Amino acid sequence: MNSTPSSPATSPAPFVSNPRVRRKLRQERIAQAVFATMVVLMLLPLLGILVYLVVRGAPLISWEFLTTNPSKGMTAGGIWSALLGTVWLVVVSLAFSAPIGVLAAVYLNEYAKDNWFTRVVNLAVVNLAGVPSIVHALFGLGAFVLFFGMGRSILAASLTLAVMTMPVVITATREALGAVPMSFREACWNVGATRWQTIRRIVLPNAVSGILTGVILEISRKAGETVPIMFTGAVFFRAIPEGDLFAYRLTDQCMALSMHLYTVTTQVTGAPAALPFAVATVLILAIILINATSIAIRAWLRSHRKW
Amino acid sequence: MHDSPPKIKVEQFSSWYGDKPVHKEISFHVRANEVLGIIGPAQSGKTTLLRAINRTLELTAGARSTGTIQVDGEDVRWVANVYELRRKIGMVAPLPVGLPLTIYDNVAFAPRCAGLSRKSDLDALVEKCLRQAALWDEVKDRLDSLGTKLSGGQQQRLTIARALSHQPEILCLDEFSIAIDPVTTMRIEEVLKELRKDITIILVTNLTQQARRLADRTMFLWNGEIIQLDRSEVIFSENPGNQKTYDYVHGIFG
Amino acid sequence: MISRRRRYEILSERSIETLIYLCGISAIIFVFGICFFVFREGLPLVFKEDTNFSLGKFFFSTEWFPTSMANKRYGALALIVGTLTVTILAMVIAVPFALGATVFLSEFCGGKFRETLKIVIELLAAIPSIVWGFIGLTVINPLIIQVFHVPVGLNALNGAVILALMAMPIMVSIGEDALKAVPDSYREAALALGATRWQMVFRVLLPAAKNGLLAAVLLGVGRAVGETMGVLMATGHAVNIPFFRDDGSFNWGWMFESVRTLTATIAAELGETSQGSDHYRVLFLIGVLLLSITFVINLTADLVVKGIRKQK
Numbered sequence: 058m059n060s061t062p063s064s065p066a067t068s069p070a071p072f073v074s075n076p077r078v079r080r081k082l083r084q085e086r087i088a089q090a091v092f093a094t095m096v097v098l099m100l101l102p103l104l105g106i107l108v109y110l111v112v113r114g115a116p117l118i119s120w121e122f123l124t125t126n127p128s129k130g131m132t133a134g135g136i137w138s139a140l141l142g143t144v145w146l147v148v149v150s151l152a153f154s155a156p157i158g159v160l161a162a163v164y165l166n167e168y169a170k171d172n173w174f175t176r177v178v179n180l181a182v183v184n185l186a187g188v189p190s191i192v193h194a195l196f197g198l199g200a201f202v203l204f205f206g207m208g209r210s211i212l213a214a215s216l217t218l219a220v221m222t223m224p225v226v227i228t229a230t231r232e233a234l235g236a237v238p239m240s241f242r243e244a245c246w247n248v249g250a251t252r253w254q255t256i257r258r259i260v261l262p263n264a265v266s267g268i269l270t271g272v273i274l275e276i277s278r279k280a281g282e283t284v285p286i287m288f289t290g291a292v293f294f295r296a297i298p299e300g301d302l303f304a305y306r307l308t309d310q311c312m313a314l315s316m317h318l319y320t321v322t323t324q325v326t327g328a329p330a331a332l333p334f335a336v337a338t339v340l341i342l343a344i345i346l347i348n349a350t351s352i353a354i355r356a357w358l359r360s361h362r363k364w
Numbered sequence: 365m366h367d368s369p370p371k372i373k374v375e376q377f378s379s380w381y382g383d384k385p386v387h388k389e390i391s392f393h394v395r396a397n398e399v400l401g402i403i404g405p406a407q408s409g410k411t412t413l414l415r416a417i418n419r420t421l422e423l424t425a426g427a428r429s430t431g432t433i434q435v436d437g438e439d440v441r442w443v444a445n446v447y448e449l450r451r452k453i454g455m456v457a458p459l460p461v462g463l464p465l466t467i468y469d470n471v472a473f474a475p476r477c478a479g480l481s482r483k484s485d486l487d488a489l490v491e492k493c494l495r496q497a498a499l500w501d502e503v504k505d506r507l508d509s510l511g512t513k514l515s516g517g518q519q520q521r522l523t524i525a526r527a528l529s530h531q532p533e534i535l536c537l538d539e540f541s542i543a544i545d546p547v548t549t550m551r552i553e554e555v556l557k558e559l560r561k562d563i564t565i566i567l568v569t570n571l572t573q574q575a576r577r578l579a580d581r582t583m584f585l586w587n588g589e590i591i592q593l594d595r596s597e598v599i600f601s602e603n604p605g606n607q608k609t610y611d612y613v614h615g616i617f618g
Numbered sequence: 619m620i621s622r623r624r625r626y627e628i629l630s631e632r633s634i635e636t637l638i639y640l641c642g643i644s645a646i647i648f649v650f651g652i653c654f655f656v657f658r659e660g661l662p663l664v665f666k667e668d669t670n671f672s673l674g675k676f677f678f679s680t681e682w683f684p685t686s687m688a689n690k691r692y693g694a695l696a697l698i699v700g701t702l703t704v705t706i707l708a709m710v711i712a713v714p715f716a717l718g719a720t721v722f723l724s725e726f727c728g729g730k731f732r733e734t735l736k737i738v739i740e741l742l743a744a745i746p747s748i749v750w751g752f753i754g755l756t757v758i759n760p761l762i763i764q765v766f767h768v769p770v771g772l773n774a775l776n777g778a779v780i781l782a783l784m785a786m787p788i789m790v791s792i793g794e795d796a797l798k799a800v801p802d803s804y805r806e807a808a809l810a811l812g813a814t815r816w817q818m819v820f821r822v823l824l825p826a827a828k829n830g831l832l833a834a835v836l837l838g839v840g841r842a843v844g845e846t847m848g849v850l851m852a853t854g855h856a857v858n859i860p861f862f863r864d865d866g867s868f869n870w871g872w873m874f875e876s877v878r879t880l881t882a883t884i885a886a887e888l889g890e891t892s893q894g895s896d897h898y899r900v901l902f903l904i905g906v907l908l909l910s911i912t913f914v915i916n917l918t919a920d921l922v923v924k925g926i927r928k929q930k
Contacts, residue, residue, distance in 0.1 A: 081814050084814050084816050084817075085814045085815055085816060087816070088726070088814070088815060088816035088819070089722075089726050089815075091718070092718050092719075092721055092722035092725075092726050093722060093726070093727075094718075095714070095715055095718025095719050095722060096718065096719045096722050096723070096735065098715060099715045099716075099718075099719050099786060100719075100735075100738060100739075100742075103742055103783060104738075106753055106757050107745075109757065110749075110752075110753070110756075110757075156641075157641045157644055158641075160637065160638050160641035160642070161641040161642050161644055161645060163638055163641075163642075164638045164639060164641060164642025164643075165642060167638075168635070168638060168639070168642070169642065170425055171425050171426075177646065178642060178643060178645055178646055180917070180920060181645040181646040181648075181649045182645045183916055183920055184649055184912075184913060184916050184917075185645050185648055185649055185652075187837070187840050187844075187912050187913075187915070187916040188649075188652060188844070188909065188912060189843065189844025189845070189846065189881060189908050189909075189912055190747075190844065190845075190846055191844065191846045191881045191884050191885055191905065191908065192652065192656060192844070192905050192908055192909050192912075193652070194884075194885075194888075195655075195656050195659070195884065195888075195901075195902055195905040196651065196652040196655050196656055198659075198888075199655035199656060199658060199659045199902070200651060200655040203893065204655065220648050220651075220652075223644075223645070223648070224645075227645070240457065240459065240461045241461065241463055241464070243420065243457065243461070244457065244461040244463060244523070244526070245463070245473070245477075246420050246423060246450065247418065247420060247450065247454075247455035247457070247527070248450070248451070248454075248455075248473065248474035248477070248526060248527065248529065248530055249447045249448070249449075249450040249451035249474055249477060249478060249530055250447070250473070250474065250477040251447055251477070251627065251631045252631070252635070253630075253631055253634045253635065254477045258473070258477070259463060259464070259465075262464075263464055274744075277744050278744075280746075281744070281745070281746025281747070281748065281749070282746065282747075283746070283747065283748045283846075283847050284747075284846045284847060284885055287885065287889070288888055288889060315746055315748045316748075318748050318749070318752060319748055319751075319847065319851075322751075322752055322755060322756075322851070323755075323851065333752065333756070334756075337749055337752050340746065340748075340749060341745065341749055344744050344745065344746065345741055345744070347744075348740065348741055348744045349741075352737055352740070444628075445627065445628060447627060447628075479627075
């Protein structure tokens with residue numbers, strides 16, 4: 058190495074460029090350019106497509122579009138019953154999956170010992186997240202609709218969604234709980250607080266933003282899913298009273314936004330060309346809005362640490 | 365010399381983390397209202413011993429122990445309510461831990477967990493504990509600011525106030541001066557001299573001179589075994605009767 | 619002052635711990651529940667007498683005519699091949715881009731720009747599959763027709779592009795974690811020896827993170843195999859092995875043949891079957907097949923990730 062005349066350490070003027078160094082610098086710039094191109098190639102078409110969808114769908118979207126039922130064989134009117142159906146599915150399913158998911162994460166992070174059983178539970182969570190949505194649909198049909206006799210209903214569809222999206226909230230909550238320093242827990246135990254008191258008064262309050270992020274991500278997953286609700290509770294068409302938030306019952310079948318996009322794209326003929334784009338736009342904007350909320354909460358959390 | 369029954373009685377106590385032994389059949393007792401100093405190099409089992417006494421050792425994965433530890437004649441392993449046992453023992457960790465609560469809530473945390481909820485009682489208790497820990501004058505105007513935002517020395521005194529808040533009969537201090545400046549250390553030592561009138565204190569310390577200043581008796585723990593336990597005057601004298609003790613106290617090894 | 623005798627303290631602690639424990643093992647219950655109910659509806663067909671179904675034909679016959687009046691046939695080979703074709707093609711498209719994007723994100727850009735990119739990728743990962751299917755139908759379809767001058771744009775290539783677009787964000791975010799897990803000292807050591815960042819990435823970073831990156835790819839594969847709505851709308855939905863022409867010669871234009879996947883078949887046909895019929899049960903059997911495939915993929919990915927932890 059010492060014999061290399063251009064070695065910076067021995068060179069009288071260490072930063073004078075020579076062919077070797079210049080080649081290296083060029084390589085470096087090429088590398089950066091190649092990788093940057095990859096990213097651009099990946100992201101630009103996607104963003105372009107999304108913008109295209111929104112631009113084509115936007116003209117049709119109005120307050121009236123959101124608040125009237127579809128009409129004339131779904132070729133006219135709005136999306137009210139689908140929109141409300143999605144809201145119902147999300148809320149009902151959240152009522153099951155959020156508490157169970159959070160407590161499951163509490164178990165895994167606070168109580169579980171490091172043994173084979175815990176590994177099995179972890180593996181189950183991973184696998185639950187990896188099961189294809191269509192298999193969840195089959196499960197929902199076999200278990201909730203048929204075996205438990207719920208029939209095709211909002212309840213059955215919501216439960217299917219809940220099982221499917223629970224890993225999201227478990228993972229996010231675990232991460233949030235894991236970020237709370239161990240010393241806090243020890244300090245609490247030392248003064249005679251029970252494990253649950255410690256969790257409720259110290260651990261959970263300090264993980265709440267992270268948990269909220271997970272729950273919001275879960276909402277966005279639930280709102281977008283189509284397959285799990287297709288055979289468990291969602292229908293192609295159903296008219297409900299407009300403007301009444303409680304127009305559905307738990308035992309009713311309902312429309313859903315995602316399912317409605319499928320319907321107007323593949324099953325309905327004679328609809329205006331912009332209609333599917335408008336439905337897609339509403340769905341995309343809703344999901345982006347939900348996710349943006351979660352990102353905002355996370356940013357806020359970072360700037361408001363209590364320790 | 366003392367006829368009263370021992371406050372804490374440890375017999376044939378052994379412990380392990382996984383397969384790694386920590387204590388090897390140690391036996392000793394702590395008298396009521398004395399200050400027992402425990403000195404010894406790192407890894408000699410001092411912290412583990414304290415955690416065994418208030419039964420937080422079992423919360424560590426892989427930890428197990430044999431032998432008996434009695435507090436007030438009751439075996440800690442079989443107490444009906446472990447939380448009550450922990451309330452009887454105040455514990456101060458080496459590094460100050462301010463809970464992410466207000467200063468007031470930090471001190472009121474333990475009483476609230478124990479079921480005390482009347483505001484006036486809590487107010488009185490918080491003030492008393494903060495005064496005992498010599499922190500009241502510094503924080504009395506900002507009790508509702510975050511405990512985690514205090515300086516290290518203040519946080520350590522907050523930790524002591526919290527350890528006193530459940531009115532313990534025994535106070536265990538685990539190398540409390542490790543992260544704070546000498547001036548604060550001296551202030552806390554003054555606090556301890558006040559407290560020793562009412563409660564039993566176990567003082568684990570990395571500063572041998574601190575044990576000499578405060579402890580009635582001092583125990584030299586090394587490698588999980590008690591090398592010597594005697595009155596502090598003896599331990600810190602020129603002739604403690606044990607070469608290892610002499611070497612450690614005089615900084616020849618350790 | 620403090621009431622020291624509180625028995626209910628212990629009682630309430632016990633009950634809340636039981637509740638937490640039950641929630642903790644719920645994941646196991648659900649996984650077993652999923653297996654149980656999918657098997658319960660599907661397996662009876664395997665043991666049923668007097669039916670046209672046989673496991674041999676299921677795996678090795680390409681004849682899928684579940685609704686034929688005269689002669690119902692349940693050969694899923696074409697569906698399996700369809701799933702494999704689309705998945706592998708999708709990975710061929712997605713892996714280089716995802717890898718490049720991952721490296722760029724973690725090594726070549728920083729600060730605000732990186733945060734913004736990550737947020738964009740996260741938003742892309744959240745786009746529902748039905749929207750991707752819609753994109754395949756309305757954007758990629760005409761694009762393929764125009765660019766390649768083929769009559770139909772709903773084909774294996776379209777499905778693969780959609781799957782690639784869907785899987786990339788996930789692969790990038792998992793891959794980035796893998797690169798983050800490589801200690802900075804490796805990078806510094808390589809750079810200190812005079813390596814360019816290009817050399818550092820290829821000689822040090824990628825070998826060190828290969829397990830994590832492999833796990834990212836595997837999870838991408840799992841996602842692609844299980845994806846339903848996107849491929850249902852984009853692949854043209856024809857039962858067809860794309861690689862051979864009618865005369866048995868190799869079809870070089872296989873990318874532009876319509877195919878059908880396992881998932882799409884269930885989604886398209888389940889609604890029209892009557893409960894308990896052979897057709898209904900064979901769809902659940904396809905579910906069993908999908909479940910097994912994804913379990914294997916997830917377990918492998920998990921083992922690969924565990925392998926990294928053990929090395930450290």
